[in-house]
Amino acid sequence: MYGYRSTWATCGKPQASRRRRFDAFFPRFKSVGNGGAVPFSRLIYETSDFLNNFDGVRAQTQKQAASARAVAEQVLLHEGFPQPSIDVLHLVQRGECDVYRARAGSHELVLHTGPEQVVEQLHDNLVTLEQIEGEGVPRVIGWTAPPDCEHGPAVLITSLIAGLELSGRTFKREAWADLCDLLLRLHRLPADAEPSGRRRPVHDAASFPALAAQLEEAVQRHRLPIRLDRLRGHLSAMAEYARLHAAAFNVRPKLIHTDLSRANVLIDGPKAGIVDWLDLGPGDYAFDLASLKFAMDSVRPGDSAKLLKEQASLYRALFDDSTLELRMRFFLALVGLVRAHSYAHHARPYPPGRAWRVRTCYLHSEAQWRSPLRLEGPEVGAPAVMTDHRPLPPTPPLRALFYLASNRRSI
Known part of the structure; x- marks a missing residue:
């Protein structure tokens, strides 16, 4: 590891002639689609930058921490x-x-x-x-x-909200019940009809065309490993569905969290808490329920769809919500796209890591769309699919290799 750092980090990037010889020696690495192969050396340089940026970040963090402490x-x-x-x-x-x-x-x-x-x-x-x-x-x-x-x-x-991140190890039925009760109390609160946040929300049907266009543009620009014809077909189907059922999406807004990821749900024995309320705002509680299902797919994959069905059935009865099942199909597929959109537009990503996360979240969206949630009958639908929360190698070098190997083919 230290020899690798001395070669690539302390000496700087090779000159153009050295890079050409390097590319001639190694095959061009087909890790991304929609634009051809990428030189293997470019991925090596990106990996080097990713691994060796920590010292500068650490110094900046220490300075910011001292300032935060004083204030x-x-x-x-x-x-x-x-x-x-x-x-x-x-x-x-x-x-x-x-x-x-x-x-x-x-x-x-x-x-x-x-x-x-x-x-x-x-x-x-x-x-x-x-x-x-x-x-x-x-x-x-x-x-x-x-x-x-x-x-x-x-x-x-x-x-401080006590507890550890929601995971397979921390999950308990009592904590799940407490979390659902907390969300229900949130969703009972009145909300303004118009968003008051800093940006237009991406969690409603009206915003979907803009989200779809931005995601498609990012996939092309970064040459992410998703075929454009496949992406366009999925986005078009969802857009047409939202258009045909526009009346069903015209529901009275409730206060919703909008980012119920595993990291934002803390479990402390039988108790649950929620953090990161920056994007709290009006919306459809179906999006929060769908976000929770996305998180639970990596926590309790065998039970996530059943738990969602129970909670959605309760909401349908309490709020007299006859169109909830129809909307849940759209929102269960939307959550993965929202996360893919976020990763695709991240300001300072490690490119192979970004490609893997965008691809994984997109595949989750497709799976929820193909097999929607069923609130009636024995069939449940909404299958548990791998998400970006899957366990990754513990060290940056191993994670870098995992990302590089995972993105060899476009879907």
């Missing part, structure tokens, strides 16, 4: 927190908001830092969720925006 301690002091000094700060996630787990004395906290507009949106969403009683939703402790004369990040401090 957070000022917020805690201003809010009269009994122990405002932060003893431990650990980065949990990077994204629109960087998320840190912190300890101040005996109190476990969560820090969210990022652009003021994003952090303020998350703050407002959590204030909206104060209508939900219980411990399954984070509570706001305090927040601050940078002064007008400065350009630093805003900081939001919330309570």
Whole structure:
């Protein structure tokens, strides 16, 4: 490993003549479709960049963490927190908001830092969720925006939701029941008819044509391993379905989470909690149910469709929702496309990893479309299919090789 780094990372990329000799020695690697083969050397360079970018990221992260700690301690002091000094700060996630787990004395906290507009949106969403009683939703402790004369990040401090990520190891029937109850309380809350978020949602039928066009463009631009004729056929069928059943999709919006991935569902024994409420907004609760099914396909593949059928049947009765089964076919297929769209437009991806994730999510969408959920009769439908949550090799070099091997042929 260290020899590999010294060859490719410390010496820099070979000059053009060396690259041509390298490409002549190795075959052209047909890992992507829609545009021909890609030189093997290009994939090696991309893998090298992927493996050796961690030092710079680590230094930047440490600087940002120190800044977040200082601002957070000022917020805690201003809010009269009994122990405002932060003893431990650990980065949990990077994204629109960087998320840190912190300890101040005996109190476990969560820090969210990022652009003021994003952090303020998350703050407002959590204030909206104060209508939900219980411990399954984070509570706001305090927040601050940078002064007008400065350009630093805003900081939001919330309570910690205890637990571990939803997985086959943490799943319990009691926790599943608690999670379903929490979602039902969320979906009972009234919502504005028009989205108030920062961008147009991708989780409704009206937005589907734009989502489909952007996904097709990304598949072509990045030469992802999905044949265009196959992609276009699937997207066209879904668009026509949404057009023919437009009246059925015209339902009264509810507050929905919109991103119920495994990482955002935490299990603590018999209790469940949900985090990452940045994209909370009005929509069709069928999308949240479909998102939960996507997550459960990698948690309890033998039970995921049955669990969804039970929950959807309950919703149909409680909300007198006669068109839910019809809409579920569309939304179960939509979730995989939304995730594929997100990976395809990721700002700084590892290209072979992006290709594998887009392809995997797309195949999940196709499978749900071919065999839709059935709420009546013994047939269930909605088969459990591999998702991007499948276990991956533990180290970056092995993951890189896995991605390269998995993308050799277009589907």
